[in-house]
Amino acid sequence: MVANKFFRKVLGNGMTIFLEKRDLPVVSVAYGVRSGGMNETASEKGISHFIEHMIYKGTKRRKARQIAAEIEQKGGELNGFTDHDITAFWCKMPSKHLDTALDVLTDMIKNSVFDPKELEKERKVIFEEIKMRRDSPNIYAIDQIHSLLFEKPFGSDLIGTHETMNSITREKIMKRFSEVYRPNNLILGVVGNADFSELVKFAEKNFGKEKGDGKSLFPKITKKNDAVWEKRKGIDQVNLVFSFHVPLLTDKRCHAAYVLNTIMTGGMSSRLFSEIREKRNLAYAVEGNSSITNKFAYNLVYVGTSKDKAENVKSLILAEFQKVSKKLSEKELATAKEQIIGDYEVSGEKSNARLHDLLQEEIDGNAGNLYKLEENIRNVKLSDVKELADIKNYSLFVLVPE
Secondary structure, eight states: OOOTEEEEEEESOOOOEEEEEEESEEEEEEEESSSSSSGSOGGGGTTHHHHHHHSSSSSSSHHHHHHHHHHHTTTOEEEEESSSOOOOEEEEEEEGGHHHHHHHHHHHHHBOOOOOOHHHHHHHHHHHHHHHHHHHHHHHHHHHHHHBBTTTTTOOOOOOOHHHHHHHHHHHHHHHHHHHHGGGEEEEEEEEEEOOOHHHHHHHHHHTTTTOOOOOOOOOOBOOOOOEEEEEOOOOOOEEEEEOOOOOOOOOTTHHHHHHHHHHHHSSHHHIIIIIIIITTOEEEEEEEEESSSSOOOOOOOOEEEGGGGGHHHHHHHHHHHHHHHOHHHHHHHHHHHHHHHHHHHHHHHHHHHHHHHHHHTTTTTTTGGGGHHHHHTTOHHHHHHHHHHOOOOOEEEEEEO
């Protein structure tokens, strides 16, 4: 994983520009903002996500339909996301239309008008998104585990509630936007066929004269562990999420958490998939994930099973982790490492996927650290994985048919 085609520069005002150059006819472009759900108080939960939606709803130069049309009519796709530590706006399109991508996204970041009528319309859209997430049992269960791992406000739902969303006015959005969307909080990232010097010139022309005085709140993040069994009518399957805290990205043992996640839930050959689905036929979906940053970090396991099998599945998960803590072999460790490295190479074929990973690394320090992944994974020690697998405390959310 040699980063010989990676370039990065921080402007005098704090804005970061990076490029992974590829000689391919497709380019992915994004603006990342160093602010998300973890930068919100309890009373304003969902404001970062609300701003993300509104960025697409019109600028001084373009109506909402024009924003989408200029990208899509050139064969591109346009989207965005809000996470706990980042809000991002991205598009993917033919490299020959890079100028269009930069122009449209920059217009959105700099010139959004937050039209009052559009804002009220989009508030209703987000209410529907809240309903959609609640009505999808697996998504709802995974959303709920966050509140069992962290105290509020960080433990509150990223998307907000009907109460907080109703309290977010245009004035509050405008204030937050003006405070946060400043050069020192902005990242311009590109993966594809582009010229880095031209990207820097573009950023300097559009942002170089602005002060990098963006602010971000950082409410305290307090860890906890809890368990909730919630009953719901109208569902036939138990949705079980098991999760536990792991070392932060600033701790070299964090890479052992990635390895442990792969051993336990990394595909059809993983331990929990084999034990729960293949051997015992207790579930269809057996999945897992690592969410590791320099401010919070946890692994989770998701299983969809029958009502009368939930306790058994929970016991199997705990038992399998204990087996790993005592009997993990160097051979299995090496196999998991190779799988992670291979997954990275395969997923990185998609420029937008690689851009997402680079943005997250930049939020956590420096996008170039992504290219140290293979080295970091190969350096993971057997003892560190076994120690993490010896779980003493965990959180559990189980959505059960009534």
